[in-house]
Amino acid sequence: MRTAEIKRKTKETDITVRFSLDGSGKGTIHTGIPFFDHMLDSFTRHSRFDLDIQAIGDLEKGPHHTIEDIGIVLGQVFTHALGEGRGIQRFASVIVPMDESKAEVALDVGGRPYLVFEGSFSGPVEGVIESWLVRHFFESFIQNAKVTAHMNVSGFSDHHKCEALFKAFGVALHSATKIVYDDGQVPSTKGVL
Incomplete structure (x- = not known):
């Protein structure tokens, strides 16, 4: 089973993440930031991963420190759970609407971290999370998970844009990490991700 657990303690945060790629979309998430918990819960349900996060920041x-460090640890635990990536789809793209908002995410789980992020928020999302922190969370995850992501979000409601983005990221990551090849090969001409 593709699972991992990582604990990370700094002077700013104390985070434990348990993660399973082969889950059912269940999790327990406590970050101390209710709206961020809601976004991570949406990611978990739509990725079909199992995710437990306990964070004190x-x-x-x-x-800022809590959101950034959760992105770091979640990216690390994802990489550990993925292992060599034998048999995975590797690439995926999805479009997820949420009322007037739409998020598009295209991924390559190929060992090369890069983020292209298009879209903006009008202000702090739900008055709590500064808009730049949404992008920064994904940057932190992507750098540590070694994933290439192209993300585009549009719409009117910052809440809906943010939620559509987390859902789309979850759906795309689930598709990209699904085992679809039974030959045990790593989906790369280099032989490694």
Whole structure:
């Protein structure tokens, strides 16, 4: 089973993440940031991964350290659970609408971290998460998961745009990591991801 657990403690955060690629979309998420919990829950349900996150952060200074460090740890635990990536689809793209908003995500789980992010938010999402932190979470994840992602989000409601983005990311990541080849090969001309 493709699972992993990572604990990371710094002067700013104390985070434990348990993760399974072969899950059923269940999880327990406690970050201390209710809207971020909601986004990670949406990601979990639509990715069909199992995800448990326990995080304590210096929220009195703001959500930045907690959101960034969860992205880092989630990317690391994803990489450990994926292993060599034998037999995975590797590539995936999806479009997810949410009312007036739409998110498009295209991924390559190929060992090369890169993010192209198009779209904007009008202000702090739900008055809590500064808009740049949405992108920064994905940057932190992608750098540590070694994934290439192209993300585009549009719409009116910042809440809907953010939620569509997390859902689309989950659906695309599920598709890209699904085992579709039974020959045990790594889907790369280099032989490694």
